[in-house]
Every structure is written in C-alpha cells, then in structure tokens.
Amino acid sequence: MKKTMKRWVFPIIIVLIFASLALFSANTAERSLNVTFDYLKEMAIIMPPVFLLMGLIEVWxxxxxxxxxxxxxxxxxxxxxxxxxxxxxxxxxxxxxxxxxxxxxxxxxxxxxxxxxxxxxxxxxxxxxxxxxxxxxxxxxxxxxxxxxxxxxxxxxxxxxxxxxxxxxxxxxxxxxxx
Amino acid sequence: MTTYIIIYGLVGAALTASVIKSKEKTKKAFKIAFKAFMKSLPSLLAILGIVGLILGVLPPETIESMVGAEAGFTATIVAAILGAVTLIPSLIAFPLAGSLLRSGATVMTISAFVTTLVMVGFVTAPMEIKILGKKFTVLRNVLGFIAALVIAFVMGMIL
Known part of the structure; x- marks a missing residue:
C-alpha cells in the first residue's frame, strides 16, 4: 500500500504546480491544461494496445x-x-x-x-x-x-x-x- | 491517424491469433498488460502534466525569441537544452525549426534543437527509469545529449 502511495507523489506535485500556476497566471495555466488534455486523449488511445502487445510478447x-x-x-x-x-x-x-x-x-x-x-x-x-x-x-x-x-x-x-x-x-x- | 490504425491493426491481429491458440495464455497476457499499465500510470500522468506545463510556459513564440538569429553559440547551447527538456510533436517542431532557420538562426543551433529533441527525453525519463532502469536511462540520455552536440557541430561545419 505504501509503495502504491509513493508512486503518486510525483503526479500530485504536478497537480500542485498547476494549482499555483493558476493563481499566478490563469492564462498560462489554461494553455498548459489544454496541452495536457490533448496529450491525455492521445495516450488514452495509444497506451492500452501497447501494453497488451507487451503482454502478448511476454507470453508468446x-x-x-x-x-x-x-x-x-x-x-x-x-x-x-x-x-x-x-x-x-x-x-x-x-x-x-x-x-x-x-x-x-x-x-x-x-x-x-x-x-x-x-x-x-x-x-x-x-x-x-x-x-x-x-x-x-x-x-x-x-x-x-x-x-x-x-x-x-x-x-x-x-x-x-x-x-x-x-x-x-x-x-x-x-x-x-x-x- | 495512421499511427492508430497501425497499432490497433497489429495488436488486433496478434490478439486474434493468441485467442485462437490459447485462451489461457491470452488471459495471462491481459493480466501482465494490466499490471504493467497500472504500474506506469502515475508516471504517464506526470509526464502529461509536465509536457503541458512546459508547452504552456514556453510556447513556440517564446522558444523562437530564445534561439533566434543574433544569439550565436549560446543559442546553440540553449537550443540543445530546450530540445532536451521539451517534448514537441514533430508536426510542430519541424515547421518551427524551419521558420527559425529562415529567420536567421544558424544550422548548428537548429540541428542541436532537433537532435536533442528526438534523442533526449528529459520529460519521459521518469517513465523510462521505471520501465528500463536508472542506469540504462541515464546513460542513454546523457550519451544522447553529448552526441547531439557533436552532431550539431558537424552539421554546422558541413552545411
């Protein structure tokens, strides 16, 4: 459990940076958020089959x-x-x-x-x-x-x-x- | 789009063959895939955040002003570092590099930017470490950065 938590430290720090950026410059934060969402969409489509391919390689x-x-x-x-x-x-x-x-x-x-x-x-x-x-x-x-x-x-x-x-x-x- | 078609086509075909040959082994492949995915999910999300932050704080126009015409050798170093720490899709990066070149940046600067951009992944390093190990990642990226500088120098001399 502790190990799982540790993995999330990095993403949480990023979220905090986003939050503080939003306080200083809402525009920059919004632009950053948009870029992040663009990449998130791409990753959500690409990563599942890639990991499945990795699993298949491992097995076969x-x-x-x-x-x-x-x-x-x-x-x-x-x-x-x-x-x-x-x-x-x-x-x-x-x-x-x-x-x-x-x-x-x-x-x-x-x-x-x-x-x-x-x-x-x-x-x-x-x-x-x-x-x-x-x-x-x-x-x-x-x-x-x-x-x-x-x-x-x-x-x-x-x-x-x-x-x-x-x-x-x-x-x-x-x-x-x-x- | 072609990327998606190729990946899904390839994995779809492999999956079909796998299911036909053995349902058991296919199940196992799914299990392995799911575990590995969950393990890298946090670093994947972190990468997305960093990419967004960097491109948000450093839009193409800002980069242009940093490595533009009159900056000289410092510009080459700055370009190499910018290329290493940013993750810009080639569809944006090459037109940007082209316009920088036309607006007066040197070949050395542009090749430093392009080469470190594709050879060094500072942003993806946390994920690379998780999947391929710290030694492999550090060596690959540090050596890649040095090589990129050499390549930029040679290209600046020749072109």
Missing amino acids: VPKNKIEKWLGRGSRIKGGILSVALGTLPAGPLYVAFPIAASLLKKGASVTNMVLFLGAWAALKIPQIMVEVEFLGVAFAGLRFVLTLTALIIIGLLMELILKRQTDQDWLPKTENENQ
Missing part, C-alpha cells in the same frame, strides 16, 4: 528466438532489424519503452535496444518526411546518417558498460518473472 515469444534475432550474437542483422522495427510509424517514444523492456528481458542485446529506441525517436519515416519538407533534404539526410552513427556508438558503449552488471539486474522486475 520464445526467449531463444529473440536471443537469436536480437541478442548479442545477432550482429549486423540484429542491428538492421532493430532499426527497421524502430522506424515503423507507431507513435511517441514512451510507447517503445515497454516493448524494449520485454525484448531485453527476452534476451535482446543492449546495443540493439538502444538502436531500436533511437530509431523510434529520431529516425521515424513519417517524421523524416516532415523534416525534409521544412528543413530540406541535405539537413534531413545528414542528420539521419550522423544520428545512426551516433546510435551505434552509444549502443556499443552502453553494452560495454552495462555488461559488467550481472545478468540485467539493472532492469526493474515486473511482477511476473516466469521464464
């Missing part, structure tokens, strides 16, 4: 398959697959966190998940189309190449740093460890 996808496709031994193929999965148009980054977590638990490598999250955030195909339109092909193209390079370096670096940790103990456990 065999660990050895993920290890083979996205694990440390998957090399370049796994990297390409991770980037490809990430570029699919499927919503904001917080959608990808639960998916990455369940793939990690099933044996995907840290490098590949960094690539997956990075591609999801920075290399989305519809997003790049908007970028080309407003910032030009040269800008978008150069950013794409540099970002991909950076992601590979970051991924390998993180793999190196986190590998020393014994068996993913840096990954928070969900209540259903059942493999």
